[in-house]
Amino acid sequence: MRPTIYDVAKESKVSIATVSKVINNSGNMRDSTRQRVKDAMKRLNYRPSMMASALTGKGTETLGLLVPDISNPFFSELARTIEDRAHENGMSVIICSTDYNPEKEAKYLDLLQRKQVDGFIVASTFQDKSLLNELKSNGVPLVMLTHDNVGLNAPSVSVDDFKGGYEATSYLISAGHENIVIIAEHANSSSMRIYGYREAHVAHGLTCSEENIYKTTALVENGRKTFLEIVNKGQTPTAIFACNDLIAIGVIQGAKEIGINVPMQLSVIGFDDTILATTTVPALTTVAQPISDMGRKVVDIIIAEIKGEDLTTESVLFPPELIVRGTTK
Incomplete structure (x- = not known):
């Protein structure tokens, strides 16, 4: 016993x-x-008992972190940074992977509340924002790791996705590419990258064809399948901007499968700059998110909220950085 x-x-x-x-x-x-x-x-x-401590008003020194897919290197690297920063401040982190599933979102929010976590970090667009609004109305500290917090009175930390999309596309256009396909995710961050992609075409006096915009989920296999679908349609892009490193790696695999040389015949740019970006051959050109800075900042904000500071209007937007490697020519 x-x-x-x-x-x-x-x-x-x-x-x-x-x-x-x-x-x-x-x-x-x-x-x-x-x-x-x-x-x-x-x-x-x-x-x-941590629960007993919570009942006495002392808190549990625990944070709840909800990510859409912990197997995605971006979110796993982000989670590690958050965990390390929390540990520096004497706190622990419970990580839940929601798969963009509304039922899982509701389930994990309920679970973490029953465990009396001191605050929540939500690292993606939430399907049912009413659940998050309910948290805020109950005075629970909450920080969003996305700029998609419209209608939600909560601080946010994110990267400038529009700028990232614009710079990646502008770089390709400046390198002489005019037929550029974008493969995005079904997420708000990708929508902003698509806006940047479109704006770069306008800024360079090029027509942006909506037929060059594809959406899928962030898996290597989906990047491969989408690329082969593009080729089978008879499209012949000279460059592809993938809104995720996993998708970009899938594109490279698909190109290799049908004998298209990267970068001599096809330039590829990813997004995130996870550890996978340096493991491809050639190494992946990508738009880097400052993962470490974002993770540390979001923990600092949630701790300040737990201490009673009002940071509901806090919105931190980090700049992205284009990292040129071997998959572009």
């Missing part, structure tokens, strides 16, 4: 109140008494 605070009190021959003071590092007592209680906790392998 799991030991209780009563067992610790009996083992150390003190009151329950004294044990509670030791757990919460409060109250005045002899050092010898405090050490005796700690020794008893160690002997019994006693772990204080």
Whole structure:
């Protein structure tokens, strides 16, 4: 049976109140008494209840992080940075992967609330924003890791997706490409990258064909299939801007499969600059998100909210950076 605070009190021959003071590092007592209680906790392998701490208003020193797909290197690298920054501040992180599924979103929000997490970090567009509005109305600290927070009174941290899309497309146009296909995701971030893609065409005096805009989900296989679909339609783009490194890698695989040389016959640009970008042959040209800076900033904001600071209007927009490697010519 799991030991209780009563067992610790009996083992150390003190009151329950004294044990509670030791757990919460409060109250005045002899050092010898405090050490005796700690020794008893160690002997019994006693772990204080985080739920009990929450009920006393002390908090659980835990954050809830909701990401759409933890297997996506961007979100896994982001989650690691968030976890490291939280650890620096004495906090832990519970990570949940929602798959853009409204049922999972509701389930995990309920689970994390029952676990009394001190605040929420939501790292993507939420399908049902009413759930997040309910959190905010209940005074729960919440930060969005996306600029898609319209109608949601919450601070946000994100990258300038429009600028990233514009710079990637402008670079390709400046390199002499006029027939550029964009393969995007079904996400708000990709919508902003598409706007940048369109605007770059306008700025360079080129017509932007809507037939060159494709959407899929962020999987290597989907990038490969979409590229082969483009080729089978008879389209002959000289460049492809993929709104995700995974999709870009799939495009490279598809091109290799049918004998198209990257970059001599086809230039490819990705987005995110995850660790995978340097593992392709040739290495992937991509638009880098400052993952480490974004992760650290979002934790700093949520901790400030937990401490009672009003940051509902805080909106941090990080600039992207085009990293030129070997998949563009």
